Amino acid sequence: MVACAAYGGSGVQNFAHAEFFPELAQGAGGSQLYAKQAIKVNASAYMLKPVDDRELYDTLSQLTAKLDAERSMEESGTQLREALPYIEKELVLSWLEGSASPELAPYAAQPLQLLAGECGLTALLLEIDDLEWRLNHLSEEAKSEAFSEMFLTVQKWCDEKEALYCMHDNRRRIVVIASCEENRTAELAEEWLHRVREQFAPFTVTIAVGSTAQRADGLRESYKSAKSALKEKLYLGKNRLILHSAPKKPQNRQETDINAAAEAMFHDMLQYLLVAVDERLESLFRQLDWYEDKAAIVNLIVHFISRLHMHGEQWNENLYGLLDWEYGSLGELYRFETLHDMNAWLRKRFFELSELLYRKQQKQNRKIIDSILAFVDIRLESKITLKQVAERFGFSPNYLGQLFKEETGGHFSDYVIRARMRKACELLLEPGLKIYEIADRMGYKNILYFNRQFKQLVGQTPGDYRKAYKV
16 A cells, blocks of 8 residues: 555544554544555554454554564565575586586576587686685685685676686686687687786696587586596696596606615715706606506605605704705695696705705715814824725725715825925924934934925925025
């Protein structure tokens, strides 16, 4: 009713409470007449005078409940109309995933059949690269908002192309159904790659394109092939287009002896041979191309690092300690979505480890050489050979000779000669010592040979040296 009315003995009069309840009409006397009038004006209820307060209260309560129910139904209907597109897409997605019930499956394919034309239908999957770790500092709600922003943008791009159907799954991947020629589908995907880079930098996406289905009922196979193509992101890399026909794993499998490779890499690290370290890491990752999933790849890498650590322990080196790692820290490898990212992360860590080992080794080597030099200096008047010193310090003569040259720039025997000549210079300043006595103390039985070596190193004979210092 547009207005509300109350009926009394003097005709129609205003009824104050009825302003809030247009369905209410009130009458007194001539109940049949008033009943007819109430029906005529579509009144929900009427009362005869005199009105009982309880009756009025009950009537008003009934009318209030009826109005609330009508409003609720209207709001529910609006919400349902707004939710229908989402419900439809959830149904389509569950059908593509193979989780829709057989009774609902025919309805899921209906909206897709409307898209199908001569070009057929193709499923595309858009995955935001490194989304989880990039947004790791945010709450789940904030992550969802960030994803929704990109999803709504892609949905807008799809709306610009009438032959596209857009939705997203519970893994924050965007699913697009395209009805256009296969070449055009790839062009669209490349266009979206570029637009995402421009609009959402530093975020990028990887887009997988499935096979083309001629009918809607064949689209599940297209979706399946798109999911399979997206898995190749681990091996082929991110921020790119991956077609369902993209090449998979290499044909010739290379087997690597993990223990031998770890031992060789550790020795390369000790010598700071970064090129060799990099080559061995590349060799390891060529083998990883054959593994079927990320878990198997991470397990092999962790195994390799544990063997590397084992070889370090044989040299009293704790590789985990040097890098401030815990064994569980290697779980960080799971956050990487591609082998390339894993490789880059490990290369950086291994180069850091190489530098730490090399510096530590250099310090240790310097301490060893300093100890050897001190040992030699107090034994210049005794017979000193490289073999004797190597045995004293627990090295092989070859290794010690090489280490001595690396640290001092000269051979061990040359150092002994120079040290003896320095000592001879000190002794020549003592007037009570004869030159042949000094030569004998320095281990020279042939005075002529002593004089010749002294002149080669000092620039004058022992006699001239004494004259220069007026001894």
